[in-house]
Amino acid sequence: DAGVTQSPTHLIKTRGQHVTLRCSPISGHKSVSWYQQVLGQGPQFIFQYYEKEERGRGNFPDRFSARQFPNYSSELNVNALLLGDSALYLCASSLGGGTGAGNEQFFGPGTRLTVL
Amino acid sequence: AQKVTQAQTEISVVEKEDVTLDCVYETRDTTYYLFWYKQPPSGELVFLIRRNSFDEQNEISGRYSWNFQKSTSSFNFTITASQVVDSAVYFCALSERLGNQFYFGTGTSLTVIP
Numbered sequence: 001d002a003g004v005t006q007s008p009t010h011l012i013k014t015r016g017q018h019v020t021l022r023c024s025p026i027s028g029h030k031s032v033s034w035y036q037q038v039l040g041q042g043p044q045f046i047f048q049y050y051e052k053e054e055r056g057r058g059n060f061p062d063r064f065s066a067r068q069f070p071n072y073s074s075e076l077n078v079n080a081l082l083l084g085d086s087a088l089y090l091c092a093s094s095l096g097g098g099t100g101a102g103n104e105q106f107f108g109p110g111t112r113l114t115v116l
Numbered sequence: 117a118q119k120v121t122q123a124q125t126e127i128s129v130v131e132k133e134d135v136t137l138d139c140v141y142e143t144r145d146t147t148y149y150l151f152w153y154k155q156p157p158s159g160e161l162v163f164l165i166r167r168n169s170f171d172e173q174n175e176i177s178g179r180y181s182w183n184f185q186k187s188t189s190s191f192n193f194t195i196t197a198s199q200v201v202d203s204a205v206y207f208c209a210l211s212e213r214l215g216n217q218f219y220f221g222t223g224t225s226l227t228v229i230p
Contacts, residue, residue: 033217042120042207042220043161056217088159105218107153107161 002027004093004108012114013081021076021111025093031055032074033105034066035090043090049074050096078113086115119143120210122221129198130229137193137224139208145169150184150191151209151218161207167191198228 005024013019025032031050035043045058049068063079072093078085089112092105119142129135141150152164165175167184175182179196195202205225209218 035218035220040222042209042222043218044220045217048217058217090159090161092161104163104166106163109158109160112159 004091004106006089006091006108006111008111009109010112010114012116014116015081015083017081017115018077018079019081019113021078021089021091021113022073023076023091023093023108024073025091026106029093029095029106030072031094031096032068032072033092033094034074034076035092036060037088037090037110038084039087046076081115083115086113088112120208120219120221122208122224124224125222126225126227128227128229131200132197134194134196135198135226137195137206137208137226139191139193139221141189141191141208141210143210143212145212147212149211151211152182152191152193153207153209153220155205155207155223157204164193195226198226200228200230202226203228 004026007022023032033048034046036046037043046060046064047066048056052068066074066076068074088110090110091108094105121140124138127135148169150167154162154164165182172184172186181194183192191208203226205223207223208221211218
């Protein structure tokens with residue numbers, strides 16, 4: 001079975017531009033979470049979606065938005081890019097929206113975004 | 117507020133040595149989950165273990181073992197007889213029982229020297 005997939009793998013943008021990152025969860029998983037990992041730091045939670053509804057939001061500005069589609073894939077959008085948005089963006093999927101037994105989050109390989 | 121501290125930024129050991137990675141957490145919740153993830157150079161986070169706050173029994177899986185102590189709010193990870201393939205960044209993470217997010221530590225970069 002395919003794991004969590006993310007596209008693109010790498011992306012280079014300039015300040016002020018907009019970017020869309022995509023994530024496809026493991027088949028059967030209905031929850032998708034997004035994390036930002038700046039170099040040398042641990043991942044920071046951005047959003048979680050479950051059954052196409054937002055279930056949680058981290059401490060990120062409104063320039064960050066996301067959505068989940070009927071097939072449970074998800075997009076993360078970032079507007080007005082700043083240099084500080086350069087990071088590895090990780091997507092994780094799980095069966096449901098909680099963290100109980102059986103709800104381990106499986107992470108994708110990430111999208112490395114560089115903002116120049 | 118939840119918080120995870122991994123005080124060891126980098127550790128280097130010679131192959132076959134044992135190594136312990138420390139994790140201290142902070143939470144006001146009585147129910148919570150603790151996790152360890154491995155991040156190889158490829159960047160993908162690999163799930164290693166999950167423990168809930170009501171289960172303090174230590175766990176061993178092959179060369180890996182975990183020591184969970186609520187009294188000291190610690191969840192330490194030991195690799196026995198380390199191997200070069202263990203070289204990676206290891207993250208400890210905390211989550212509320214029905215929470216929607218992980219709180220990750222800053223990670224410990226482990227280098228195993230052949």
